[in-house]
Amino acid sequence: MNEIKLVKKAKKGDDTAFEELICLYKDQLYRTAYLYVQNKEDALDVVQETAYKAYLSLGQLKNSNYFKTWLIRILIHNANELLRAKKKVVKFEEISKYETNEGPTNQTNQMVQNIDLKTAIQQLDERYQTVVILYYYHDLAVHQIAWYMHIPEGTVKTYLHRARKSLKKLLEGSDQTWINSSLKMK
């Protein structure tokens, strides 16, 4: 069944359709949450809270086409709420644990590389994190991000530009070539 039909059924009170709908995006939800909170337990809490709030406020979703964007918005809000509540800051030094405690196996190197990008995203300002995640991971166009964040399109472009600059600086020396390639604006 396609997404729009599921949204319509869920809005009519079909809980199975609602669960199916959320599960369609469970990987993206979890990974996005993880990018913000940086650990499994908190990421699962954010997903749980997102399902809870989405269920309660589904009636407010006017355009069924925007379900995914609407859901991601709830998720990012929850992740930021959790971070604020915990006043949690992941320090760069934590990465060094992986580098010093383990031998230079391929698996460890792979892990360090992944942590680099994820941690670098986490180091960004909240606004830059959100535009980077929405643009690069969720494939939203600049105008959709602008609409979603309630900021002008020009500002989204500026944030993306600054975010790329910051990531480049944070990942200096790494082989994250995507940062150096030109940013194609939709």
Added chain:
Amino acid sequence: MDKQQFKDEINDIEVPQLDVCTAIKKGIVKAQKEKPIKRKTKLLAIPLIASTLLIGFFSSGFIFPQMSRVLADVPLIGKIYSSFDDSIGENLAASKLVTELNQKAISNGVGVTVNSVYYDGGRISVTFKVDHFNARSNEFMFDIGNIGDGSDKWMNAAQFDGVVTSDGDHIGQIIIDYPDKEFPKDMTLPITLKAINETKGEWRFDIPIHQLPNHKVNVGQASTSDDKEHALNFETITVGRESAVLDYKAIYPLTGKDDMARIDKVIDDQGNEISVLSSGTEFSRKKIGNRIESDERTIIGKIPNHAKFIKVYPYIRQSEKSLPPIKVNLNR
């Protein structure tokens, strides 16, 4: 390709499938406990009430041809705004407070007709329809050559969207949060479009705009952080029909030059949340003595007509500080 590389990196995050499904189920069960029956009964109740009202209305004999035409017009404009998820526009259209226009410009074989405008509180919306054009998608992009006096502040204050409706109409919307501190009551807004998707051209309009009646209240209250370093001095609130504008002066310490004051949450006197449409529009940021002062603005959604006051929750980004909430009396 750059996006794909990014995604590949993020997709390396292992998803604990079972745990995620359990978390989703737990969230739903928790919500069901709070709202077990309401969702279905609410949906049933609305058509019942609506049809009862309609039966009463149509059987009352207060129908004449002009009224029928008015009733027919409202959904058409309202539909444009619902396509953009713009509840302000939808509600203004329902109250017949959106100005209908018919300004047409043709360039490169493509016609653009500006068909509606509203100016409520600090927010301006202009919608248009594109003819003789096929986006071959359910959305399209457009580029603006000029808005207002052509300065960056207008472009930065604008957001755009273009959608293709289920009827195949190509409609666009430009929303502008008025970029100056003082609002003019009436103005002519020049807008030039320079491209629609790949089609380049020049579609030029001078759009007459009239601000809907509003109610301005001098607030004169401040919210200061515990360490006294940050403060928001609330100056005025301009209550429009479907939105409201909060103007305030944000005070930052010199060490917090990158800080940004934001309004995180607004609730009415019943505890209902009012949406924050845009927060942190800056008009000027100046160093004065040992602090930075900045004139800023937040636009919020509709304040219910019955509300006597609202409660505003400021938050300082970068320094990550919540400031004490401020109760703003609306003097109604």
